[in-house]
Amino acid sequence: MTITDPAQWEDLFTRTVDEQPVQFVRPADTDRPVWAVYEAAVYVGSVTAEADGGRPLWRVQGSREAHHDLDDAIRSLRRPPSWPREREQVAAWARRLLADDSFLAIDVETTGLENAYAVQIAAVDRRGSVVFNEYVQPDAVIEPAAIAVHKITPERVASAATFGELLPHLTDVFHGRVAVAYKMDFDRGVIERELHRHHHGDAAAADTWLGRVQWEDAMVPYAVWRGLWSVKRGAYRNQPLGGPHDAVADCRLLLAKLEQMGATAPAARW
Incomplete structure (x- = not known):
């Protein structure tokens, strides 16, 4: 469905979300933009469309959370029963990181996505x-x-300075710290590649340097915290960080996301 005015959407339609068909049925006793949602003829919840700047805002009845993407609203309805407990575990993880004085949010901008080298580290x-x-x-x-x-x-x-020229300062800042990144395997991998090149392929030297940092990834915990379940992947759907791709700004955005996760109220309160 591509119609931007929810009032023009059909009373009955089917949409495929993550390769699984979803049926939408508007109740016969209303003209409001509200649909009951069924999967395999089983009712899973209801969604309401609200106008929001020229495109629908899909609000999930019951939780009242809103999504600009209808598919994300459906993914929220597919959450497993374990999600409240998993979300609280993520909140506790975020609070633990933020309480650690050695905490660093890090970001690396690179030459590309494959076999990349750093152009900015923050x-x-x-x-x-x-x-x-x-x-x-x-x-x-x-x-x-x-x-x-x-x-x-x-x-x-x-x-600009080369990685080797920056390495003494980077070592002073990173060693003994908890480094948190969004998609840690990528950022850590870039630094590892730089270390291998600096040490002329000496993997042991690179591993020793990396081993003096505690690395934490925020992407998967944030996916759990958002709770948008992909039946195709059998896991929570990863979310873009949404930053401006300046390393400092992305670090601060990551910090804000961690604070948001850490402030989550226990399930009994929401």
Whole structure:
């Protein structure tokens, strides 16, 4: 369905969400934009469409949470019964991280997505203060697609320090700290690749450096916290961080997401 006015949507329609058909039925006793939702002829909940700046805002009846994407509203209805407990576990995890004085939110902007090198590395502490923010001369081609995202051009980093030149400062900042990133395996992987190159392929030296940092990933916990279940994947759907792709700004956005997760009320209260 692509109609932006909810009043024009049909009384009965089917939509495939994550490769599974979903039936929408408007109750016969109303003209309001509300539909009962069925999967395999089993009622799973109801959604109401509200106008919101030219496109529908889908509100899930019962929880009252709202989604601009109808598919996300359906994914919220598919949550397993374990979700409230899992969400509270994520909230406790976030609170534990935020209470740790060694906490760092980190972000790495790169030359691309495959075999990438760093063009900017940043870290902020629990208060959002910048403790590391450096552009990096990558000695590698920056892919046009990457430039379109983070706007860091070869000219911008031509006179920047190399990773090796920044390594002593990076070591002072990172070692002994808890480093939290959004999709940690990517950011950590970039730093590992830089260390391998710096140490001329010495994997042991790279592993020793990495082992002095406690690495934490926020992407999967945030997916659990949002609770949008994908039946195709059999897991909670990962969410984009939504930052501007400036390393410092993305670090602060990650910190804000962790604070939001940590502030979650226990299930008995919501």
